[in-house]
Amino acid sequence: MFRKAGFYLGVSDRSYFPSIDDDEIEPILFRAQEMSRYVEDGIIDCGITGNDWILENSSNVVRVAELIYAKQSMRPVKWVLAVSIDSRIKKVSDLRGKRVATELVGVTRAFLKKNKVKAEVEFSWGATEVKPAIGIDAIVEVTETGSSLRANNLRIVVVVCESTTQFIANRKSWLNPAKRAKIENIALLLKGAILAEEKVGLKMNVTKRDLKTVLAILPAMKKPTISPLSDPEWLDIDTIIDEKTVKHLIPKLKQAGAQGIIEYPLNKVIY
Numbered sequence: 524m525f526r527k528a529g530f531y532l533g534v535s536d537r538s539y540f541p542s543i544d545d546d547e548i549e550p551i552l553f554r555a556q557e558m559s560r561y562v563e564d565g566i567i568d569c570g571i572t573g574n575d576w577i578l579e580n581s582s583n584v585v586r587v588a589e590l591i592y593a594k595q596s597m598r599p600v601k602w603v604l605a606v607s608i609d610s611r612i613k614k615v616s617d618l619r620g621k622r623v624a625t626e627l628v629g630v631t632r633a634f635l636k637k638n639k640v641k642a643e644v645e646f647s648w649g650a651t652e653v654k655p656a657i658g659i660d661a662i663v664e665v666t667e668t669g670s671s672l673r674a675n676n677l678r679i680v681v682v683v684c685e686s687t688t689q690f691i692a693n694r695k696s697w698l699n700p701a702k703r704a705k706i707e708n709i710a711l712l713l714k715g716a717i718l719a720e721e722k723v724g725l726k727m728n729v730t731k732r733d734l735k736t737v738l739a740i741l742p743a744m745k746k747p748t749i750s751p752l753s754d755p756e757w758l759d760i761d762t763i764i765d766e767k768t769v770k771h772l773i774p775k776l777k778q779a780g781a782q783g784i785i786e787y788p789l790n791k792v793i794y
Contacts, residue, residue: 524590524592524713524716524717525713525716527716527719527720527790527791528709528712528713528715528716528790528791529712529790529791530543530544530545530548530712531543531544532550534552539551539552539553540552547705548705548709551567553567553570555571555572555573555576556576556579556626557576558570558571558572558576558691559572559576559577559580559582559584559691560580560582562582562584562691562692562693563580563582563583563584563693563694564693565693565695565696567693568692568693568696568702568706569587569690569691569692569693569696569706569709570690570691571590571688571689571690571691572688572689572691573600573686573687573688573689574589574685574686574687574688574689575600575602575627575630575665575684575686577689577691578629578630578684579627579628579629579630580629581629582691583694584691584692584693584694585691585692585693585694585697586689586690586691587689587690587691587692587697587706587707587710588689588690588710588713588714589687589688589689589690590687590688590689590690590713590714590717591687591688591717592688592717592720598667599685599686599687600665600666600667600685600686600687601665601666601667601682601683601684601685601686602625602627602630602663602664602665602666602682602683602684602685602686603663603664603665603666603669603672603679603680603681603682603683604618604623604661604662604663604679604680604681604682604683605652605655605661605662605663605664605672605677605678605679605680606655606660606661606662606677606678606680607655607656607676607677607678608676608677608678610655610660610661610678612660612661612680613680614680614681615635615638615640615680615681616638616640618635618640618642618660618661619640619641619642620641620642621642621643621660621661622642622643622645622659622660622661623635623642623643623644623645623659623660623661623662623663624644624645624646624647624651624654624659624661624662624663625644625645625646625647625651625662625663625664626646626647626651627663627665627683628644628645628646630663630683630684631644631663631683632644634663634683634684642660647662651664652664652671652672652675652677653675655677656675656676661680662677663683665686666679690706690709690710690713692706711793712791714793715791715792715793716790716791718791718792718793718794719788719789719790719791719792721765721766721767722763722764722765722766722789722792723763723764723765723766723769723786723787723788723789724761724762724763724786724787724788724789725741725761725762725763725764725769725772725784725785725786725787726759726760726761726783726784726785726787727759727760727776727781727782727783727784727785728752728757728758728759728760728781728782728783729757729758729760729780729781729782730756730757730758730780731756731757731758732756732780733779733780733781734749734758734760736779736780737760737776737779737780737781738760740772740775740776740779741760741762741764741772741776742764742765742768747760747761747762748760748761748762760781763789763792769786773786
C-alpha cells in the first residue's frame with residue numbers, strides 16, 4: 524500500500540528498520556498489538572494498527588484516518604465468539620461460568636460485562652482455533668471470511684467487534700505543525716491508494732452521434748472527461764469506475780458504439 528501511495532520501502536529479513544525514499548520519515552516495524560502503546564507513549568510519532576488493538580490497549584491517541592483494507596478483502600475484519608459445532612452454547616448468556624480463550628482479553632471481558640455474563644477469559648498465545656477441541660468452551664478470534672473457523676469445525680455465536688486499520692498519531696506530535704502536516708500528507712496518500720484498489724480508469728473513442736448513448740451507460744465518480752480528437756466527428760471519453768463493473772460495462776459500451784476501449788489501473792484516487 525505504501526508503494527502505491529508513492530513511498531518505496533525496502534525491508535530486510537533481519538532488520539526492523541526499513542529504508543524509505545523520504546528523508547522526513549524514519550520507519551520502524553512493530554507488531555500491531557504493540558503499536559498503539561508506543562504511539563501513545565511518544566516512542567514513535569505515528570503508526571498503523573487495528574482498531575481492535577487500540578481498544579484492547581485503551582490507548583489515548585489521535586485517529587488520523589481509517590484505512591479500510593485487510594489481507595483478503597477491502598472490508599473490516601471481525602472478532603467473533605465461536606464454539607464447537609456440537610456445543611450447547613447458542614447465545615452469549617450460555618457462557619456463564621464457562622472458559623473463553625482469546626488474544627483480545629480486554630475487549631472480550633468488556634463485551635461479556637456489557638452482556639452481564641460472568642465467564643473466565645484467558646489469554647491465548649496462539650492456535651486459538653484448536654482449543655475448543657481440547658476442552659475450552661469458547662474462543663474469541665479474528666476472521667475475515669470465516670473459512671478457517673469452518674475448517675476447524677467451529678460455529679460463530681456472535682460478533683464481538685469489528686475492526687479496521689487505523690492510522691494513528693501521538694497527541695503531542697499532532698500539536699506540532701510540521702509533524703502534523705507530514706502525518707496528514709501520508710494519510711492523504713494512503714487513503715488515495717486504498718480507494719484506487721477497487722477502481723480502474725476507462726478510456727474510449729466515440730462518435731458524437733453515439734455520445735449520449737455511451738454516457739447513459741457509464742457510471743462515474745464525477746462527470747467523465749470528454750475531449751475532442753483530430754477527427755471532428757470523434758471524441759475521447761476518460762472516466763473512473765468500480766473495477767467489479769468493468770466486465771459488464773465493456774460489452775455494453777462496444778454495442779453502443781464505443782471503440783478503442785482501454786482499461787488501466789490506478790495508483791491513487793484523491794477526492
